[in-house]
Amino acid sequence: MEFAATPHKSELRKTPLNALHRRLGAKMVNFGGWDMPVEYPSSGGLIAEHKAVRAGVGVFDVSHMGDIRIRSGAKPGGALAAVQHISMNDASKLGIGQAHYSAMLYPEGTFVDDVIVHRLDEDDFLLVINAGTREKDINWVRENTKNFDCVVEDLSDAYTQLAIQGTRAVDVMKKLTDANLDGIKNYWFTHGTVFGLKNTLIARTGYTGEDGFEIYVPSAVATSERVWNQVMEAGREFGIVPCGLGCRNTLRLESKMALYGHEISDRINVWEAGLDRYCKMEKDDFIGRAALERAKAAGLKRTLIGIEMIDRGIARDEYCCCNEAGEAIGVVTSGSPSPTLGKNIALAYVPPAFSAVGTVLYVEIRGQKCKAQVVPTPFYKRPKKTAVQQVS
């Protein structure tokens, strides 16, 4: 048995909560060049953390995510025009205090990165981007917005970002802030005082498929640790546990949320990834649009599907999918046991002919053809709430 060698610590970047994670005894891994907690044995490990989010609440350090602020220059409108140019969703539809999922595309219609666009004000946007693509993204944004009247700032190191996620997340948050959270719908945000930290961004967003919030606090180590500890204290009565990137991955996979480098990349386009509803072809021109029009006319060659293993065996990232005859037809992008469903699930790219629900195909696992079938996605959808209407 051997375990992946961890590169020398000095090569890895750390969030302000790194020392705290180590004190908690977290297992640390290299995630996109960052030294991050993958699971906390003190929380009961990955499966316990996953279930805590589905049934209660968990807290994640997601400070490795990047933050890019785009504001208008001298005249109004510059920031919106810039965001519209680099992002495929329609930011003109965003109200102040609203966010949406989107992506930045290459001229080929493939992905620079996916992104959450927040409209802070009429002329002020915050783009939250992935950790592994931070430098690439900021350079790309600067390069592609230079002809617009806007100011681009990299605020990635200014914030510690905590994700408080789960069915009881709202109960924890209500103890933490004076902001009226019942009025904050899914993918909306507000600013409020959190433990005396005034004007803290509190967004009803996340990457778990569960209700939850992401808060952005100043990145000083003492402040970050204080807020983390206060979140833990407030969540104690709801059984809150620290959660690592391990369950973040299984939670997002069950909810079919894309991960850069897996379901989306510079070789996969929007239609293949099935992200049509976040791509607004009817708005004014944006980078990638022309290629997407051509791709749509040409038709899909592969499409993202969800599969469930029928045979014993776990489909893993990059395993080959094949047909009954054993001919390769596609590839798994993310695969794992699903702690919520108790099944082995995966996302994979295959030709459209194999994409209908119920289609049987095979995953090659260590030389063995293991039977699987196409199932509806997302694999898991959270029950609709009645108290607060959830809008996606």
Next chain:
Amino acid sequence: MAYPKNYRYTKEHEWISVEGPLATIGITDYAQHELGDVVFVEVPKPGAKLETGKSFGTVESVKAVSEIYAPASGAVIESNGELQNTPEKINSDPHGSGWLVKMRLTNAAELNGLMDAPAYEAYIAAKSTEASA
């Protein structure tokens, strides 16, 4: 968790316990801790031949697949069928009911090259120091 004094250990974190010509093989407490929740185990059926240092099966956690290497050569006489439905036994009792296979040893002298419990404990202690340095 204590490392049984009568077991021998590999650098790849397998253990082997010998009784006469028969041996039982499993993975160590350190290994199960590194892996996390074990969800799937694949080990050879009776009759399969193991060769020292060669991979003979896999243990999977939620997040990763790990190969298991044979601490010694021999022929499998029994594999732990319980693990098919309760792989978590590897987490809860790695040195006992979480065993993987029993086999007939080809050459018991091969075990001389393996670590005893104090040596293995020193080996993993050095690894943890390295990791937190």
